[in-house]
Amino acid sequence: MKQTILVTGGTGFIGSHTTVELINAGYDVVIVDNLSNSNANVIDGIEQITGVRPVFYHADCCDLDAMDKIFSAHPIKGIIHFAASKAVGESVQKPLLYYKNNIVSLVNLLELMPKHDVKGIIFSSSCTVYGQPDPENLPVTESAPIKPAESPYGNTKQINEEIIRDDINSGAPIKAILLRYFNPIGSHPTAIIGELPNGVPMNLIPFVTQTAIGIREQLKVFGNDYDTPDGTCIRDYIYVVDLAKAHVKAMQRVLDMDTPQLEVFNVGTGRGVSTKEIIDAFEKATGVKLNWAYAPRRAGDIEKVWANPDKANNVLGWTADTSLEDTLKSAWNWQLKLRERGIQ
Numbered sequence: 001m002k003q004t005i006l007v008t009g010g011t012g013f014i015g016s017h018t019t020v021e022l023i024n025a026g027y028d029v030v031i032v033d034n035l036s037n038s039n040a041n042v043i044d045g046i047e048q049i050t051g052v053r054p055v056f057y058h059a060d061c062c063d064l065d066a067m068d069k070i071f072s073a074h075p076i077k078g079i080i081h082f083a084a085s086k087a088v089g090e091s092v093q094k095p096l097l098y099y100k101n102n103i104v105s106l107v108n109l110l111e112l113m114p115k116h117d118v119k120g121i122i123f124s125s126s127c128t129v130y131g132q133p134d135p136e137n138l139p140v141t142e143s144a145p146i147k148p149a150e151s152p153y154g155n156t157k158q159i160n161e162e163i164i165r166d167d168i169n170s171g172a173p174i175k176a177i178l179l180r181y182f183n184p185i186g187s188h189p190t191a192i193i194g195e196l197p198n199g200v201p202m203n204l205i206p207f208v209t210q211t212a213i214g215i216r217e218q219l220k221v222f223g224n225d226y227d228t229p230d231g232t233c234i235r236d237y238i239y240v241v242d243l244a245k246a247h248v249k250a251m252q253r254v255l256d257m258d259t260p261q262l263e264v265f266n267v268g269t270g271r272g273v274s275t276k277e278i279i280d281a282f283e284k285a286t287g288v289k290l291n292w293a294y295a296p297r298r299a300g301d302i303e304k305v306w307a308n309p310d311k312a313n314n315v316l317g318w319t320a321d322t323s324l325e326d327t328l329k330s331a332w333n334w335q336l337k338l339r340e341r342g343i344q
């Protein structure tokens with residue numbers, strides 16, 4: 001009997017790639033998305049890739065009645081909660097929007113789970129909860145200290161983790177896995193779905209590919225005076241499809257195995273890569289020369305963070321196994337496809 005999974009934010013970047021992998025793994029998927037940062041045509045893309053069209057509700061997770069009706073209409077066994085506002089800079093300008101959207105949406109789901117006998121929830125957390133890890137805590141493990149959030153966005157992730165913990169400690173009959181993502185990049189190998197940021201991209205990889213294709217004039221590298229080998233910031237860039245596969249493993253664990261009620265996993269490659277190394281790797285992987293220049297540091301950037309993924313590798317039975325070169329090629333192929341389709 002197929003198990004039904006609710007994917008909130010399922011037409012978004014990570015949610016759409018995860019829906020593909022859930023369908024490939026034999027799950028039925030119900031997507032809820034308010035399309036505040038994505039487009040409903042992603043559903044067509046998912047169907048084109050998998051041959052299966054997930055059920056889709058254009059709805060807001062903050063609307064308790066709407067969500068209650070969706071839970072009543074489907075035998076949902078597990079939830080992956082991607083739906084959130086995620087722009088760090090915007091969260092500083094509009095903190096109440098972020099607290100309302102990111103916290104009310106989760107509280108609604110936690111309220112509805114016992115009522116509808118939903119067993120498990122996977123929560124999209126972020127390495128941002130670690131802030132700038134101390135040198136002795138790099139690469140960062142799940143037991144590294146949680147630092148004071150550097151943005152309202154990051155704070156919503158920390159608060160949401162605490163809400164889930166408190167709910168379970170109060171006796172809620174549910175299980176949860178918190179997945180702390182590092183820097184998801186790339187696009188599906190078919191280039192049918194991928195990352196489609198609204199407006200001028202804040203994140204590095206979309207800015208790289210848009211510069212490479214000529215949409216942006218020049219990539220600015222924010223700071224080359226950090227305490228790193230080449231002076232630029234270091235991150236753990238993980239292929240979005242590998243990240244999606246981690247969610248399938250987590251869902252299997254939370255639904256089908258006798259495991260702790262609450263677990264936390266860092267989902268990264270364990271490979272720290274600098275901004276300059278990304279540029280070099282992109283040029284090598286694609287043969288495209290990038291127009292870039294150093295610029296002042298970006299406020300709020302941390303210097304260096306990358307994962308110790310041992311727990312996810314050994315306990316979740318998952319490893320990020322796509323090379324940086326192939327990941328960057330997938331991002332470039334997606335940008336080329338967008339141009340072909342007249343989208344960007």
Ligand code: NAD
Nearest residue numbers: 009012013014033034035036037038060061083084124126
């Ligand atoms: P995304 O913006 O592409 O996807 C989020 C989706 O949620 C969008 O389709 C948006 O329309 C939808 N949404 C937002 N609020 C909603 C609401 N109230 N009801 C229904 N739908 C709603 O973002 P993403 O990159 O796919 O991120 C997914 C999750 O992973 C987010 O929770 C984000 O905070 C987290 N995360 C992302 C990154 C990253 O670098 N992309 C890193 C760490 C964590």
Ligand code: WQD
Nearest residue numbers: 086088126128202203204205207220221222233275298301
């Ligand atoms: C990566 C590196 C920049 C753009 C953010 C959020 C985090 C998570 C992932 C949601 C940094 C440098 C970037 C550019 C550059 N999102 N850069 N020029 O900042 O690590 O993380 O996205 O959870 O919460 O903070 O990702 O892609 O913005 O930047 O030099 O035009 O690339 O300085 O070192 P970041 P990013």
